[in-house]
Amino acid sequence: MDEIFLMNNVFIIICFVLVLLMQGGFILLEAGSTRMKNAGHIAGKTIFTVGIASLVFWAVGYGFIYGEGNLFIGLSDFFYGDFTSEVDGLAGSVDFMFQLAFAAIALTIAFGGFAERAKLSAYIVFAVLFSAAVYPVVAHWIWGDGWLAGLGKQDFAGSTVVHLTGAMAALAATIVLKPRIGKYNKDGSANNLAGHNQVYTALGVLLLWVGWFGFNGGSTLGVEGAFFGYVSLTTQLAAAAGALAAMLTVMALTGKADVPTMLNGALAGLVAITASTAFVATWAAVVIGLIAGVLVYLSMLFFDKMKIDDPIFALSVHGVAGIWGTLSTGFFATPALAEMNGGQAGLLYGGGLAQLGVQFTGVAVSGIYAFVAAFIILKAMSAVLGGIRVSEEEELMGLDISEHGSYGYPENIREDEKFGA
Amino acid sequence: MxxxxxxxxxxxxxxxxxxxxxxxxxxxxxxxxxxxxxxxxxxxxxxxxxxxxxxxxxxxxxxxxxxxxxxxxxxxxxxxxxxxxxxxxxxxxxxxxxxxxxxxxxxxxxxxxxxxxxxxxxxxxxxxxxxxxxxxxxxxxxxxxxxxxxxxxxxxxxIAPGSNAMKRLIENTAHRQRGINAIGQILTVSNGEYQGTFNFKEQVLYPVVHAARLWAFRENLQPTSTIERLGALQGKHSNTPQVPGWFEKALELRLKYCRRDKTEGIHFINPGYFTKSETALVKKWMTDGARFMRKTEQQLLHECKKR
The missing domain is CATH 3.30.460.10 (Beta Polymerase, domain 2)
Known part of the structure; x- marks a missing residue:
């Protein structure tokens, strides 16, 4: 067997494992960012929704994205089971596993908008419908043989496909579900329903950061030329710059070096560089990360002011940074890297507005589709399921006990947390 | 009444x-x-x-x-x-x-x-x-x-000048809370009951209160009010930092706005209520008070190191 073929496949399977492990990062991030009474629920739901995403991706998701079809949807390769074909120099099954992990990440991001108030049944039904009808459509447009791919849209590892799609579904969820009890006062002021464990949140971010080398590095789809090294370099620089910029911004504006904001800055840097990692110079990666770090904090303030309760900051980290990351290649893509990886050079390299226009179109249409589709799904689910939010009493008790019958922290749960917000 | x-x-x-x-x-x-x-x-x-x-x-x-x-x-x-x-x-x-x-x-x-x-x-x-x-x-x-x-x-x-007790009292009152952010806005409470307000007592008055008290120890000044302590300090030494002359006005301004809100959080004032000139004054007081406190600390700690 060809050595390069073998190495490519081993590399991508390792990257698949890294991306799957990012779910562990999300478990820690989300559990740490929410209250003790919901910790077991937040952690547990991630595991079973990864299960649902996997089954749906196998049944229809992969086929909708990569199957033979038209500019809008793929229509073959359902119930995938091929062990003979090659895709992009990889065994078909290896490529399938790697792509499956991305679909599961998009779903987990979407569930950020459900945190601490959605019924368990809502998670199950939405996991099926999002994985079948929302994510695959956008992924086909950009990564399959869709119309945005035809326009030369640059989204190397999924700032739009994975992060923005997930975030727009999260936005629809936060709007349909409405804010958590106790988040906003009658006079319009907001309360800080602080997460219960910043150490978990920080560890979650670190785990995601490590996993991102599989996410972006693996998107090179092979080891030839070792281009994954360059992709890892820009990824690392953007994450570092994002953390620094967010920390300095929150310190400059509030006088306090808020830890969750700094952590969100690192993630925003990672999300932003995901689209542009293979297209931009290292200095541009730093600039992209810095801008993402500033944007994420301003966005957190904006959503709070708009009374959109986003407990995990999915809208700011994955949505706003996802948009910025996608647009950034329109500014910073270098001619050499664009030639190597697709599309055209960015505005700063004399590419004019052409690539920026494509990036903008891609972000706008994909974002609107993901939001509208998720909103319709959630409204329909709400009608059919008799609401997708738990009762007030259940929310006050916490979802650990109301949905699962046991606490994530049975010994440590505070008496007032059991029945109060 | x-x-x-x-x-x-x-x-x-x-x-x-x-x-x-x-x-x-x-x-x-x-x-x-x-x-x-x-x-x-x-x-x-x-x-x-x-x-x-x-x-x-x-x-x-x-x-x-x-x-x-x-x-x-x-x-x-x-x-x-x-x-x-x-x-x-x-x-x-x-x-x-x-x-x-x-x-x-x-x-x-x-x-x-x-x-x-x-x-x-x-x-x-x-x-x-x-x-x-x-x-x-x-x-x-x-x-x-x-x-x-x-x-x-x-x-x-x-509490002799330069003594260890003086040093510990300075450390105890060291004030590092910023009142104004990098773009010149008054720092306000970001969430909860007092969202959008700032603690006038801590951000405007306390740096001067603490510094005046330290000078009272240093100069053995018996008055207890900050205004009287500042008055007694004025002109006492050529090397004391410039004494803020606005403290009484700051108390009057607080009184004006805490009457207006009539809330329990009497020290929390919404800076949006201030007129333009009052906002400028409050910012100046914060900067001035922080400088007075910083110079007081530096000078009195310097005496401690010399001994």
């Missing part, structure tokens, strides 16, 4: 009168139950009351020193409880930190108070030094003033 047009000075006199009335009433009740006081005593106010800087609403901070034996503490603690009760009836909440004359630590004999001061100095912990700072603002309101004067004189003499 509190007149809404009172100035800060008149408001302090009004608060003093309320406390004095509470003392008189409490003495009558105590004499009825326990007989006449077995020894001379003094009731003192501390905290913002001691410094004559109370706002419209204020919690209780006070103590008693009595001339006599420790066995007589029960009598004076009973008196302290009556005063506390009368003040509570008049609308002054009890102090959460228990700095009140119904608690044994703040109701002691003349001799026990000397030992207490020595103990706090010797203990040298954050909380014991905080008690010393509170005590240094004590002002006699009812009874034998000399009892308090003697103990405060002794305390001030022990």
């Amino acid at each position: 509190l007149n809404e047009t009172l100035s800060q000075h008149q408001l302090n006199q009004w608060h003093d009168q309320q406390a004095y009335n509470a003392c008189e009433c409490a003495v009558t009740i105590t004499e009825r139950a326990w007989g006449r006081a077995p020894a001379p005593f003094v009731f003192f106010l501390t905290g913002s009351g001691g410094r004559k800087e109370q706002s419209v609403r204020s919690d209780q901070d006070h103590g008693i020193i009595f001339w006599g034996k420790d066995e007589e503490q029960a009598y004076f603690q009973y008196l302290g409880e009556q005063i506390t009760h009368q003040l509570e009836k008049a609308g002054y909440p009890r102090c959460e930190g228990k700095v009140m004359s119904n608690h044994a630590a703040w109701c002691q004999s003349y001799h026990a108070w000397f030992s207490q001061i020595d103990e706090w100095l010797e203990e040298n912990s954050w909380s014991s030094l905080r008690y010393l700072l509170i005590f240094s603002d004590a002002r006699a309101l009812y009874g034998a003033k000399w009892l308090l004067d003697d103990i405060k004189n002794s305390l001030f003499q022990q």
Whole structure:
């Protein structure tokens, strides 16, 4: 067997494992960012929704994205089971596993908008419908043989496909579900329903950061030329710059070096560089990360002011940074890297507005589709399921006990947390 | 009944009168139950009351020193409880930190108070030094003033310029809380009940209060109000930092806006209420106060290092 073929496949399977492990990062991030009474629920739901995403991706998701079809949807390769074909120099099954992990990440991001108030049944039904009808459509447009791919849209590892799609579904969820009890006062002021464990949140971010080398590095789809090294370099620089910029911004504006904001800055840097990692110079990666770090904090303030309760900051980290990351290649893509990886050079390299226009179109249409589709799904689910939010009493008790019958922290749960917000 | 047009000075006199009335009433009740006081005593106010800087609403901070034996503490603690009760009836909440004359630590004999001061100095912990700072603002309101004067004189003499005690007091009051952000906005509370407001007492007044108190130790100044301390300091030395001349105006501004809101959070003011010129003034006061505190720290710590 060809050595390069073998190495490519081993590399991508390792990257698949890294991306799957990012779910562990999300478990820690989300559990740490929410209250003790919901910790077991937040952690547990991630595991079973990864299960649902996997089954749906196998049944229809992969086929909708990569199957033979038209500019809008793929229509073959359902119930995938091929062990003979090659895709992009990889065994078909290896490529399938790697792509499956991305679909599961998009779903987990979407569930950020459900945190601490959605019924368990809502998670199950939405996991099926999002994985079948929302994510695959956008992924086909950009990564399959869709119309945005035809326009030369640059989204190397999924700032739009994975992060923005997930975030727009999260936005629809936060709007349909409405804010958590106790988040906003009658006079319009907001309360800080602080997460219960910043150490978990920080560890979650670190785990995601490590996993991102599989996410972006693996998107090179092979080891030839070792281009994954360059992709890892820009990824690392953007994450570092994002953390620094967010920390300095929150310190400059509030006088306090808020830890969750700094952590969100690192993630925003990672999300932003995901689209542009293979297209931009290292200095541009730093600039992209810095801008993402500033944007994420301003966005957190904006959503709070708009009374959109986003407990995990999915809208700011994955949505706003996802948009910025996608647009950034329109500014910073270098001619050499664009030639190597697709599309055209960015505005700063004399590419004019052409690539920026494509990036903008891609972000706008994909974002609107993901939001509208998720909103319709959630409204329909709400009608059919008799609401997708738990009762007030259940929310006050916490979802650990109301949905699962046991606490994530049975010994440590505070008496007032059991029945109060 | 509190007149809404009172100035800060008149408001302090009004608060003093309320406390004095509470003392008189409490003495009558105590004499009825326990007989006449077995020894001379003094009731003192501390905290913002001691410094004559109370706002419209204020919690209780006070103590008693009595001339006599420790066995007589029960009598004076009973008196302290009556005063506390009368003040509570008049609308002054009890102090959460228990700095009140119904608690044994703040109701002691003349001799026990000397030992207490020595103990706090010797203990040298954050909380014991905080008690010393509170005590240094004590002002006699009812009874034998000399009892308090003697103990405060002794305390001030022990905090010699450049001493380790002085160094620890400076460290205890070191103020690093920023009041203005990088783009020149007043830093406000970001969420919760006081969202959008800022703590006027902590961000504007406290740096000057703390610095003036440190200078009072340094120069053995007996007045307890920050305004009087600043006045006594003015022109005392050529090398003291420039003394803020706006403190009284800041108290008046706080009074104007805490009357407006009538909330429990009397120190929290929405900067959106300020006129343009008031906003500019408040920002200048914050910068000026922080500079005064910083220079005070630097100068007094420099003396500590020299020794």
